[in-house]
Amino acid sequence: xxxxxxxxxxxxxxxxxxxxxxxxxxxxxxxxxxxxxxxxxxxxxxxxxxxxxxxxxxxxxxxxxxxxxxxxxxxxxxxxxxxxxxxxxxxxxxxxxxxxxxxxxxxxxxxxxxxxxxxxxxxxxxxxxxxxxxxxxxxxxxxxxxxxxxxxxxxxxxxxxxxxxxxxxxxxxxxxxxxxxxxxxxxxxxxxxxxxxxxxxxxxxxxxxxxxxxxxxxxxxxxxxxxxxxxxxxxxxxxxxxxxxxxxxxxxxxxxxxxxxxxxxxxxxxxxxxxxxxxxxxxxxxxxxxxxxxxxxxxxxxxxxxxxxxxxxxxxxxxxxxxxxxxxxxxxxxxxxxxxxx
Amino acid sequence: xxxxxxxxxxxxxxxxxxxxxxxxxxxxxxxxxxxxxxxxxxxxxxxxxxxxxxxxxxxxxxxxxxxxxxxxxxxxxxxxxxxxxxxxxxxxxxxxxxxxxxxxxxxxxxxxxxxxxxxxxxxxxxxxxxxxxxxxxxxxxxxxxxxxxxxxxxxxxxxxxxxxxxxxxxxxxxxxxxxxxxxxxxxxxxxxxxxxxxxxxxxxxxxxxxxxxxxxxxxxxxxxxxxxxxxxxxxxxxxxxxxxxxxxxxxxxxxxxxxxxxxxxxxxxxxxxxxxxxxxxxxxxxxxxxxxxxxxxxxxxxxxxxxxx
Numbered sequence: 001x002x003x004x005x006x007x008x009x010x011x012x013x014x015x016x017x018x019x020x021x022x023x024x025x026x027x028x029x030x031x032x033x034x035x036x037x038x039x040x041x042x043x044x045x046x047x048x049x050x051x052x053x054x055x056x057x058x059x060x061x062x063x064x065x066x067x068x069x070x071x072x073x074x075x076x077x078x079x080x081x082x083x084x085x086x087x088x089x090x091x092x093x094x095x096x097x098x099x100x101x102x103x104x105x106x107x108x109x110x111x112x113x114x115x116x117x118x119x120x121x122x123x124x125x126x127x128x129x130x131x132x133x134x135x136x137x138x139x140x141x142x143x144x145x146x147x148x149x150x151x152x153x154x155x156x157x158x159x160x161x162x163x164x165x166x167x168x169x170x171x172x173x174x175x176x177x178x179x180x181x182x183x184x185x186x187x188x189x190x191x192x193x194x195x196x197x198x199x200x201x202x203x204x205x206x207x208x209x210x211x212x213x214x215x216x217x218x219x220x221x222x223x224x225x226x227x228x229x230x231x232x233x234x235x236x237x238x239x240x241x242x243x244x245x246x247x248x249x250x251x252x253x254x255x256x257x258x259x260x261x262x263x264x265x266x267x268x269x270x271x272x273x274x275x276x277x278x279x280x281x282x283x284x285x286x287x288x289x290x291x292x293x294x295x296x297x298x299x300x301x302x303x304x305x306x307x308x309x310x311x312x313x314x315x316x317x318x319x320x321x322x323x324x325x326x327x328x329x330x331x332x333x334x335x336x337x338x339x340x341x342x
Numbered sequence: 343x344x345x346x347x348x349x350x351x352x353x354x355x356x357x358x359x360x361x362x363x364x365x366x367x368x369x370x371x372x373x374x375x376x377x378x379x380x381x382x383x384x385x386x387x388x389x390x391x392x393x394x395x396x397x398x399x400x401x402x403x404x405x406x407x408x409x410x411x412x413x414x415x416x417x418x419x420x421x422x423x424x425x426x427x428x429x430x431x432x433x434x435x436x437x438x439x440x441x442x443x444x445x446x447x448x449x450x451x452x453x454x455x456x457x458x459x460x461x462x463x464x465x466x467x468x469x470x471x472x473x474x475x476x477x478x479x480x481x482x483x484x485x486x487x488x489x490x491x492x493x494x495x496x497x498x499x500x501x502x503x504x505x506x507x508x509x510x511x512x513x514x515x516x517x518x519x520x521x522x523x524x525x526x527x528x529x530x531x532x533x534x535x536x537x538x539x540x541x542x543x544x545x546x547x548x549x550x551x552x553x554x555x556x557x558x559x560x561x562x563x564x565x566x567x568x569x570x571x572x573x574x575x576x577x578x579x580x581x582x583x584x585x586x587x588x589x590x591x592x593x594x595x596x597x598x599x600x601x602x603x604x605x606x607x608x609x610x611x612x613x614x615x616x617x618x619x620x621x622x623x624x625x626x627x628x629x630x631x632x633x634x635x636x637x638x639x640x641x642x643x644x645x646x647x648x649x650x651x
Contacts, residue, residue, distance in 0.1 A: 065547055071476075101548035108547075114540040118562045118645060128548045163645040179548065 012219050013041040013064070013083050013104075013187055019076035020056075020063045024291060031290035033059040033073075035243035041187065046213065046220040048234030048251070050227060050266070054287045056243040057223045058109075061191045064088065064221075065100050083187070102132040105180035109192040111172035115164040121148070121175045122160035128182045147178035152208060170201035174208065181212060188213075189221045194229065206233050227270050231255060236324065239263050242287060242298035245317065249325040259320050259327035261303045297329070305337055350403040358393035378642035387634025390627060398446040405440035410596040412436055420614035432603070432617035433610050441598040442620050448593055449600040452514055452583050453628065457575035459518025464525025465568055469556050471526070472533030483530065489523040494582070495589070502591045513592065517579055525571045532564035539563075565643045573636035577629035584625075600624050 020034040034056040041047050049057050062068050064081055066088065081088040083104065088096060105128075108114040116124060125147050126140035135143060141160065148156035151174040164172055173193065180188060190209065194202035210233060213220050222234055230237055230251065237254045239247040239262065247260040258264045265283035285302040288294060294301050300310035309330055318332040319325075331338055362385050369375030379385060397404055406428075407413065418435040421427055429438040471482040501516045536542065537560060545559045561568075584601025586592035593599050595606075600621035607617035 062543075067543055067546055097549040097551065099549070100546070101550075106544075106547040108540055108544055110540055114544045116541040116545070116559055116563070118565075118643065120645075127545070127550070131549050131554075165645065176544075179544070 010043055011040045012043045014080070015039050016080040018060065018063055018079045018081065020059050020068055020073060021076060022073045023071060029291040032243050032293060033290050034063060037245055039238050039245060039248065041219050041221055043219055044217055045235045046222055046233055048230035048237045049221065049223045049240060050225060050230050050237060051240035052225060052287050055240045057240055058191055061189045061221065061223050064189060065104060065106060066096060098132070101128040102183045103185055104187040104189065105185040106189040106191065107176045107180045107193050109195050111169055111176050111196060114176055115172055117164055120161050120163055121167065125175065125178045125182055128179060132183050143182060147182050151178045169197055170204065173197060173205050177208065181216065184216055185218060187219050187221065191223045227266060242293050243290060244298060244328065246299065247327040253322050253325045259325065259332060260329045261305055262299050305331060307337065344406060347404055347406050350400055354393055354396040354400060354404065357396055358389050361392050362389045374642050378638040380641050381637060383634040384638030387631035390631040391635065394446055394450060394628065397443055398450050401443045401447055405443040407437040407440040409436065409440040409444040409598045420610055423616055429620050430614065430616040432607050438617050438620050441603055442624060445598040445600045445603055445621060448597065449580055449583065452517065453576040453580045455514045456517035456521065456579040457572055459514065460521035460575055461525050461568065461572040463518065464522035465529050465561065467522065468526035468529025469533050469561060472530035473537055473556050473560065486523045486526055494520045498586060499591060517582060521575060521579060525575070528567050528571055529564060532567055533560055536560045536563050562643065566640045569636045569639050573632040576632050580625050580628065
């Protein structure tokens with residue numbers, strides 16, 4: 001793969017050949033949850049990672065901070081996650097801890113369970129500041145209040161002493177964001193930040209993330225299965241399928257002309273308000289088990305265009321001609337086959 | 343019973359009640375204390391424990407007789423309760439009231455310290471086993487299995503052989519070291535489920551160290567079973583001390599403990615029930631009070647609102 005030209009700014013986080021495997025119970029095999037994933041995150045941009053459930057999005061995000069439970073999981077040697085000139089995968093644990101929550105922070109999918117039920121939200125927001133900046137209790141509390149105000153929670157002076165169960169789902173997600181941003185990280189990994197929330201709150205939280213990104217100038221890795229979220233908030237998109245990157249492109253290019261049949265299928269599956277009403281499109285079949293990916297192109301059993309070559313040989317990420325747009329599909333080399341849909 | 347002892351006793355009651363009242367007053371202002379005092383029984387339990395502690399501390403003032411003195415081995419054996427001997431005398435003509443008061447010192451001391459030691463140890467081992475899992479868990483839990491399989495009395499008999507007459511501290515240590523197995527299993531199970539919770543991953547993502555995660559994020563969520571097992575542990579330790587006394591390897595006679603009072607007077611339980619019932623009631627009272635207080639502590643530590651039952 002050739003690196004696409006930098007949109008603006010320098011590469012902040014470089015992921016190369018990331019392989020995270022899980023050993024399954026009773027030696028039934030190895031689940032290759034993330035298999036040879038590479039991408040770059042540039043300073044100040046929002047990079048979306050999209051894909052169905054089980055395609056390796058979350059494992060990728062957890063691998064970056066080495067939060068994969070080991071065992072059963074392990075990141076294979078040869079993988080590289082470079083941040084600030086260091087390979088995070090080779091960093092000793094104390095130094096890695098100094099990165100976690102300080103330089104790279106993460107927010108999780110479930111604001112209900114990701115907050116500790118027995119501590120006030122103020123204590124939890126202050127935690128990272130106490131760990132990394134050694135703030136006193138008073139200063140940490142003041143910082144927590146300031147963070148609550150920043151993420152748009154009304155009455156921060158009062159809310160700081162509330163427990164998670166006293167807050168609504170949207171508020172809890174705001175608290176999670178405040179926790180993650182308290183040390184002004186350079187990279188924020190948002191793993192499905194809005195999946196557990198209802199649509200109006202989703203929109204508010206994404207607006208908030210956009211605003212904070214502009215104000216704090218951080219890069220955001222936005223992991224989602226929702227193409228609508230990607231369309232509105234990401235600068236570039238990485239599409240993952242079966243543990244692999246199948247397409248990367250600037251958001252506009254991806255939506256204008258998806259090159260991989262999987263991306264095409266995902267886009268067709270999004271219900272449109274302006275289209276005549278018909279049956280929703282679905283990609284036939286399911287993501288195969290991670291212990292037994294198909295040979296050749298991993299998407300070929302579900303692909304409407306697949307031919308012999310697809311089953312025999314897996315394509316590399318091929319340049320499509322548009323800057324920064326690559327796709328792991330033989331159709332790039334034989335575009336005439338796109339017409340002859342089977 | 344002299345006027346002085348009655349006065350001292352009344353003072354202890356008033357002090358205990360006053361102490362609880364002051365705490366309750368404070369509780370009206372602080373959320374945590376308010377939750378602690380949510381149940382009426384908690385106040386009673388706390389009051390009784392404070393009262394018993396005061397009695398133990400002020401034993402010389404409250405006991406009318408020397409607890410070890412045999413008043414009259416011929417005429418005052420198993421004397422029923424009267425104004426002079428408020429709770430009667432025992433089989434060796436010693437005043438039961440005085441012995442119960444002095445016995446509170448040893449029994450409460452052993453109960454509190456022994457249970458504290460056992461619960462701390464059990465929590466620590468359980469947390470380490472549950473958090474690290476794999477071989478750490480296997481080694482520690484097989485050790486616990488061995489500990490549970492060995493009859494505790496035999497271990498303590500060995501300790502006696504080594505020490506030749508157990509001093510108080512040695513008894514506490516011996517009891518503490520042999521009483522933590524159950525707690526460790528309880529805590530391990532709790533920690534194993536808590537360590538998979540999202541907020542633990544979130545804490546790691548914030549850069550928290552393992553110790554901080556275990557002690558700040560995992561264990562406070564396991565507080566309820568730990569506290570309950572501590573409260574029950576005190577009762578168990580009191581009973582264990584009693585059975586050790588019964589075997590003659592606990593606190594050396596004639597020094598009174600609630601346990602050896604029961605043991606010494608068990609043969610005369612039909613003819614002179616007061617000398618066994620009184621220490622028995624004292625033990626029950628402590629265990630019940632502790633349970634009531636444990637409920638309060640549990641409420642105080644758990645911020646999720648629960649309606650009083």
